[in-house]
Amino acid sequence: MKKIIIIGGKGTPVVIAEQIQNAIDKFQMDLEILGFAFDDESFGKEINGYPILEKTYNVYEKYKDHKDVYFIFSLYRSDVIKERIALRNSYGIPLDRYINFIHPLATVAQSAKLGYGNIILANVVINPNVILGNFNTFNSNALVGHDTIMGNSNFLAGHSIIGSNLKIGNGNFFGLNSSSKNFVEIKDYNIIGMAANVVKDVESNQILIGNPAKPLK
Numbered sequence: 001m002k003k004i005i006i007i008g009g010k011g012t013p014v015v016i017a018e019q020i021q022n023a024i025d026k027f028q029m030d031l032e033i034l035g036f037a038f039d040d041e042s043f044g045k046e047i048n049g050y051p052i053l054e055k056t057y058n059v060y061e062k063y064k065d066h067k068d069v070y071f072i073f074s075l076y077r078s079d080v081i082k083e084r085i086a087l088r089n090s091y092g093i094p095l096d097r098y099i100n101f102i103h104p105l106a107t108v109a110q111s112a113k114l115g116y117g118n119i120i121l122a123n124v125v126i127n128p129n130v131i132l133g134n135f136n137t138f139n140s141n142a143l144v145g146h147d148t149i150m151g152n153s154n155f156l157a158g159h160s161i162i163g164s165n166l167k168i169g170n171g172n173f174f175g176l177n178s179s180s181k182n183f184v185e186i187k188d189y190n191i192i193g194m195a196a197n198v199v200k201d202v203e204s205n206q207i208l209i210g211n212p213a214k215p216l217k
């Protein structure tokens with residue numbers, strides 16, 4: 001059985017914990033949530049019934065020899081994504097100690113390839129020949145079309161739709177109910193607003209809104 005520690009503690013990390021618990025209770029997934037690693041002491045000793053085990057920067061040292069313990073990194077904030085990636089790298093946790101969690105109600109094509117640390121929540125669909133890097137988060141009802149290639153540390157909010165054959169870089173945020181057209185290239189660290197429709201290639205470091213999506217001025 002794999003034991004899981006979630007690094008993070010507010011918002012999405014709690015959603016992830018609840019979905020893992022649901023997978024354990026309703027689908028007999030062979031996992032156990034040990035608790036959270038989180039630095040904000042105002043949260044006290046537990047979050048939503050799970051203990052805060054350790055500070056984020058100490059957690060690997062404490063658990064590195066417990067080979068059945070795996071980590072999820074979910075200290076996510078779209079506006080400081082580069083800092084959060086640097087923070088994650090500073091922990092020195094080997095990639096293979098980050099679990100890919102796929103909720104049993106998600107559909108991930110057999111031909112899709114995943115790196116490490118990807119979180120795929122209920123009702124997500126990942127279609128054939130998709131290639132995912134590491135640390136991507138797919139909230140419920142997100143869809144990734146066939147043959148799309150995605151790098152690392154992207155975050156898809158609920159109901160965000162990525163078409164087929166896209167090339168997506170790193171650290172992008174896709175807002176609730178956004179759509180991105182087939183064959184488009186989206187580079188790095190962009191924020192795609194809620195309900196935006198991306199129909200053309202996107203360079204890096206932009207905030208896009210509307211239909212068709214344009215940079216927020």
Ligand SMILES: CC(C)(COP(=O)(O)OP(=O)(O)OC[C@H]1O[C@@H](n2cnc3c(N)ncnc32)[C@H](O)[C@@H]1OP(=O)(O)O)[C@@H](O)C(=O)NCCC(=O)NCCS
Nearest residue numbers: 157158174175176191192193194195196207208209210216
């Ligand atoms: C695009 C976004 C990042 C902009 O945030 P922001 O920089 O704080 O922008 P503001 O809220 O100050 O809005 C700036 C302007 O853009 C408009 N706007 C903001 N988001 C918009 C959107 N998604 N679509 C269309 N217009 C939008 C606002 O109405 C405002 O217009 P105004 O200047 O004419 O009044 C944000 O609105 C957004 O869509 N975030 C995604 C939310 C989401 O999906 N959350 C999921 C969490 S899991």
